[in-house]
Each structure stands twice: as C-alpha cells, then as structure tokens.
Amino acid sequence: MGTDNFPPGWLLLLIQLPSTPSSVRVALWRRLRAAGATTMVNSAWLLPDTVSHAELFEQLRQNIIRQRGTGFVLNVPSLPPEATETVVQLFRADRAREYDEFAERCSALLEEISKETRAEKYTFAEMEESEQDLEKLTRWLAKIQARDFFPDGRGEQATAALASPMRGRSSTWTRIRLNLQHVPEDERPEQEPLEVDYDPWRGFDPRTGRPAGSPDA
Secondary structure (H helix, E strand, O other): OOHHHOOOOEEEEEEEOOOOOHHHHHHHHHHHHHHOOEEEEOOEEEEEOOHHHHHHHHHHHHHHHHOOOEEEEEEEOOOOHHHHHHHHHHHHHHHHHHHHHHHHHHHHHHHHHHHHHHOOOOOHHHHHHHHHHHHHHHHHHHHHHHOOOOOOOHHHHHHHHHHHHHOOOOOHHHHHHHHHHHOOHHHOOOOOOOOOOOOOOOOEOOOOOOEOOOOOO
C-alpha cells in the first residue's frame, strides 16, 4: 500500500469505564464496531480522521463521562509509514472477518435456494422468505462496505457473489419463478417486469432466425 492511500490523520479514543454495569461497555463496543473502529490495545480505539468520525468519538466521550467513566479524543496527525501500514492491516483484518462471515451465509442461502428449485419444491411463501433473506444480505453487505476504509478487493468479490446467481436465463430467481407453475394459480404473485439482461435473439435476425449479416438473413 502506497503512502498516497494513507488517511490524512487518525482519531484515537481512549476510554475507561466502571466495571458495572456491563451493558454500558457492550453498547459502546457495538457502536464502535458498527462505525468500523479498530482497537490497537485495550480501551484504545482508532478511526481515520474525518468530520463524521470526530463527531462520533466526541458523542461517545460525552456518553462515557455521563456513565462516570473517563474518555479522551486525541488527534494524531500522522504515523510513521510502518506504523500506518500496521494500523491499516488491523482495519483490513476486521473487515476480512466480516466478509468471510457474509460469504458463508450467502453461500448457505444460495445453496438452499438452488437445492429446493432443482427439486421443484419451491413454494411462493418460501420464495418470499428467500427474497427477504437476500434483502437482509444486501443491506448487511452495504454496511460492511461503508466501513471498509481501505478496500482490498474483498468488497467487490462479495458483491459479485451476491449478484451473479440473479442474472440471466439460468439464474436462481428464474428457476424459482419457473417452478411457480407448480403453485395454484390464485396463489401466484403478479408478473413483474421481465429482466432484459438475456436476449434470445442477440446476434440473430428475428425475421429469419439466422445469424445477423448472413446471406440468407
């Protein structure tokens, strides 16, 4: 990673909380993880220096004080290149764990969908449930990518893994909807607009059925 890709500076949140109640510590940990913060040592959290991150750290610091704890927000203008590289790898390792978990859940869901459609056992209720599960995965991926401050290609791979089974005439959703022929007509969903990514006449003259540009076309 070149120095041009390093952030202009860092924000460091140092915290100390009473041992009880533990719920305060857990809530703080969740807020920091949701923001994409990484920890260097116990009770020391780091984020790239941005306006939104500075506002978040200050808000958390005030919450810590209200809970009779101690908190400091420090601005670190720069670090030596070697230290910066180490910090960036901490962020990437955090995101890698999230992308791995996402990939595992995504693969499990798509495998279950494929299994049911191959067996022609997919019901409309199950299709709706799977669509909801895919929407949840899509929202989850967007959150991971929003806190992926130092992308290394894992985000693009996750997007492709989620999107590829949904495209084309052999897509997962095409097979699901074809299997709706086994569902009673009054229980079928209304026809949605057809996808346009598959054109059966691409490269052919629709009048003759022959390749476009051929002498008989």
